[in-house]
Structure formats: C-alpha cells, structure tokens
Amino acid sequence: MKNLFRFLTKNAHWLLFIGLLALSSWLLVHYNDFQRSRFMSASQEITGRVYAVSGAIDSYIGLKNENTALMQRIALLEQEILQYRSRIENLQEYIQINDSARYHPSQWRYITARILYNQVLLTKNYLILNKGSNDGVKAGMGVISSEGTVVGQVMRGGVSPHFSRVIPLLNPDSKPSCKILSSDFRGILVWDGKDSRYSYLNDLPGHTIFNTGDTIVTTGASAIFPEGVPIGVVADSFNNKNNGYNSLKIKLFTDFNTLKEVFIVEYNLKDEQEALEQGNYGEGGTE
Numbered sequence: 528m529k530n531l532f533r534f535l536t537k538n539a540h541w542l543l544f545i546g547l548l549a550l551s552s553w554l555l556v557h558y559n560d561f562q563r564s565r566f567m568s569a570s571q572e573i574t575g576r577v578y579a580v581s582g583a584i585d586s587y588i589g590l591k592n593e594n595t596a597l598m599q600r601i602a603l604l605e606q607e608i609l610q611y612r613s614r615i616e617n618l619q620e621y622i623q624i625n626d627s628a629r630y631h632p633s634q635w636r637y638i639t640a641r642i643l644y645n646q647v648l649l650t651k652n653y654l655i656l657n658k659g660s661n662d663g664v665k666a667g668m669g670v671i672s673s674e675g676t677v678v679g680q681v682m683r684g685g686v687s688p689h690f691s692r693v694i695p696l697l698n699p700d701s702k703p704s705c706k707i708l709s710s711d712f713r714g715i716l717v718w719d720g721k722d723s724r725y726s727y728l729n730d731l732p733g734h735t736i737f738n739t740g741d742t743i744v745t746t747g748a749s750a751i752f753p754e755g756v757p758i759g760v761v762a763d764s765f766n767n768k769n770n771g772y773n774s775l776k777i778k779l780f781t782d783f784n785t786l787k788e789v790f791i792v793e794y795n796l797k798d799e800q801e802a803l804e805q806g807n808y809g810e811g812g813t814e
Contacts, residue, residue, distance in 0.1 A: 635753055638662055638791040640670075643690070647697055647783045650720035654679065654693040658791060661688045669751040669792040670695075676780035677703065677758045678789055680751055691791070696758075697723055697783055704746045705758055707775075710736040713746055716758065716777065723783050725762065731773040737761055743777050750794045 640662075644655035658664050664686055670678040670693050678693065679701050685692030694701045697718050705728055706713040714731040728743060741761045747754025763776035 634795050636663075636793040636795065638664060638793065640664075640691075640789050640791050642787055642789060645783065645786060647723050650698075651700065652695055652697045652783075653682070653685075654695055654786075656691045656693060656789065656791070657689070659687045659689045659691050663793065664691045664791055665793070667751065669756075669794075671752070671756060671790050671792060672781050672786060673788040673790070674780070675757065677745060677752065677756055678781055678783075678786065681791065695783060696726055696779060696781065703751070703758070704748050705743050706746050707735070707737050707761070708742040708744050708755070709738070710741075712736065714775070716743070724779060726759070726777050726779055728761075728775040728777050731775065733773060735773050737764070737773075737775065739763070743775075750796070752792060753794075 638658055640656040640658040642654055643657050646652040646654070654670075656664075656670075664681060666681050666683040666686055668681045670680060672678050677696060679695035679698070680693065680703075682692045682694050685694075696703070696716065699718055699720060702715050702717055704713060705716045712731055712735040714728045716726050716728050718726045731737075739761050743758045743760065745752040745754060745756040745758065757780050759777040759779040761775050762778040765774045765776070
C-alpha cells in the first residue's frame with residue numbers, strides 16, 4: 528500500500544495529464560459530429576484489423592487441426608491401399624474367375640441380397656437372406672459374397688416368398704466341388720465344425736500337385752456356381768496313408784464374421800443341365 532501511495536504521489540502530474548487528456552478527448556468526440564465520425568471510423572478500422580488477426584490465428588489453429596485429421600485420413604487410406612494391393616496379389620492367380628460368365632453373360636443372373644441372420648458358432652450354421660421366391664430365388668442357387676467369393680447355397684425347402692435360408696461353407700452339409708486352380712486337381716470341400724477361417728479339401732488323389740498358397744476355386748460342374756469362383760488358398764496338407772488320398776487345409780477367402788451383402792447366383796440353364804445329367808431330357812437325346 529505504501530509503495531502504491533508513493534507511486535501515485537510521485538507520478539501525480541502524469542496521471543492528471545492522462546486523465547485530462549482522456550476527458551478532453553471524450554468531450555471532443557461526444558460533442559463534435561465530425562470528430563465522433565472520424566473516431567468511430569478509426570475505431571472500426573482498428574477493431575476490424577484485430578478481428579482479422581484473430582481470425583487468421585484461429586484459421587491457422589484450425590488448419591493445423593485439419594492437417595492432423597487429413598494426415599490421419601491419409602494413413603487410413605494408405606492402409607486400405609496396402610490391403611487392396613495384398614488382395615490383388617492374392618487374386619492374380621484366378622483373375623480369370625469370371626471367364627464362363629464373360630463368354631456366356633446370358634447364362635448367369637445375380638440377385639443382390641442382404642444377410643438378416645448370420646450364424647457362425649454352431650456346427651451346422653445357416654444364413655437368412657432378405658430375398659425369396661418373389662425375387663426369383665430358388666432352392667439350390669449358389670451364394671457368393673460382394674467380393675466374389677463362395678458363401679454357400681440356398682437350402683432345399685428354405686425359400687419363402689420374402690426370405691431364403693442358406694447353407695454356408697461353415698456347415699458339414701455344404702460340400703461344393705472344388706479344384707486347385709494351378710493344377711486342376713479336384714476334390715470335395717468339407718468343414719470340420721471348428722475354425723470359421725478354415726475348411727478342408729478332401730478326396731484328392733495321392734499324386735495331386737499343389738503348393739502352399741495355391742488358390743482353390745469352384746469347378747462349375749454342379750451348375751451352382753460359375754467355374755473359377757474363388758474359395759480360398761492352401762494353408763497346409765495331410766496325407767492319408769490308408770487310402771492314398773490327400774486332404775488340404777484351406778484358408779477361406781470369405782470372412783463369415785463380417786459378411787453383410789451377398790449375391791444369389793442363378794444359372795439359367797441349370798434345369799436343362801440337370802435333366803440331361805439325369806437322363807430325363809427329351810427322347811433320344813433331344814427335346
């Protein structure tokens with residue numbers, strides 16, 4: 528308090544001068560239109576510049592935050608690019624998977640569908656789709672993922688007007704005919720009811736030629752899927768010494784835990800092909 532009193536006493540003339548200057552300035556501006564106008568203009572200019580500087584600072588801070596967010600987005604995109612590159616490398620072996628559909632586009636029709644119920648934890652799992660007979664779905668039609676990999680097939684007696692039930696690869700009753708793309712050796716894919724990531728390609732001849740990482744695709748023989756639809760890759764092998772056949776452990780391409788959108792595959796010539804296979808197509812081999 529003493530220091531403040533000493534400061535005020537010592538600088539009283541300056542404080543008085545500043546006070547009188549402020550009072551005179553206020554009186555001049557308050558009672559003089561021209562001076563008030565100039566003061567308001569100058570004040571507005573100063574205020575505007577302060578806001579401009581403040582806005583620039585805020586913009587810089589905001590830009591820094593946007594740059595950080597942008598870098599995070601770029602990082603995510605780079606990660607996605609790496610994933611797609613890896614997927615492309617894995618798919619290079621069977622880039623011809625749609626050859627049959629490409630040569631005969633009218634023979635196949637794809638019905639888009641969404642999975643309403645997805646069961647993966649049981650031994651005999653099944654899926655429920657939001658498309659049924661009203662949409663042209665029939666029992667025995669194949670189902671593939673939105674990425675073009677095998678999911679399963681529509682069950683017999685599993686089609687209602689608006690819904691359909693699917694036996695996925697994660698069901699021992701699903702036994703699609705498959706082949707090794709590189710060597711064309713064929714076998715039957717059977718799930719053992721354990722790991723949803725793997726299934727087993729059985730009944731391969733003992734002299735089957737294969738390598739770890741070889742791609743497994745559909746044969747197209749059953750008229751359920753086009754030939755060459757990807758299923759998975761060889762992860763391991765087992766030799767059955769008793770009957771001379773090989774079994775391959777297959778890492779499935781389809782991730783059933785995240786599956787949402789699928790295609791139901793309709794082969795327009797299925798009835799004709801099956802009738803011919805059963806010897807019921809017309810008389811004397813012709814219709």
